[in-house]
Amino acid sequence: MTAIASFDVDAQKGFTPVCPDELPVPEGDQIVDELNAQAALADFRIGSRDAHPANAHWIANHPDEVFSEVEGDNVDIKWPPHALVGTTGFELLDGLPHPVTGYHLMVSKGLDPDCHPYGACYHDLGDRVSTGVIEFLNHHQVGTVILGGLAMDYCVAKTALQLRAAGFRVILNRAATRGIAPDSMAAAEHQMKQSGVELAASAEEVRQLIA
Secondary structure, eight states: OOEEEEEEESOBGGGSTTSTTSOOOTTGGGOHHHHHHHHTTOSEEEEEEEOBOTTOTTBOSSGGGTTOBOOSTTOOBOBOOOSBTTSGGGSBOTTSOOTTTTSSEEEEEOOSTTOOOOSSSBSSTTSOSBOSHHHHHHHTTEEEEEEEEEOIIIIIHHHHHHHHHTTOEEEEEEEEEEOSOHHHHHHHHHHHHHHTOEEESSHHHHHHHHO
């Protein structure tokens, strides 16, 4: 029988109204209870963090620069500064486990100034340089991954697609994630469904799916 893992993707304060000057996802600070509930269904709890430097090439120094293109193999567009190491925005949401001792695996991504990956399984945009997530899951014979975190239409969706490409059953817990905008959320949901990601309304529905 294969094991189950619960995955907290970038559940950090910089993606919530706690840090309004970063990338605040509406209601992003309201996912903790569901993340903890889905973790109770799993054999392993893993997580990821954006861990960005203050001199990152993709940082927009003015609001007009946001979403403008950036040259480089592993950056694409400019974003407001967020999840800078050592700041409040880097911290996990209150109520989640300690980022090191509370998880079976915690990976950090985006540490280099010229890299801004979205998915948690690879350090680069081309999905070539592993963060170790897939190897960890395979080593522990995990077959199913329950996903939540921030933001649904970017890092969570990309992580789901990476895990599906690696052969895992992936269940997205809608109650454990929030997205930036309705249009991008709908597009991400469609893409995930097309890849075989299962969508559940809550941890309770996840429980029924894995029973």
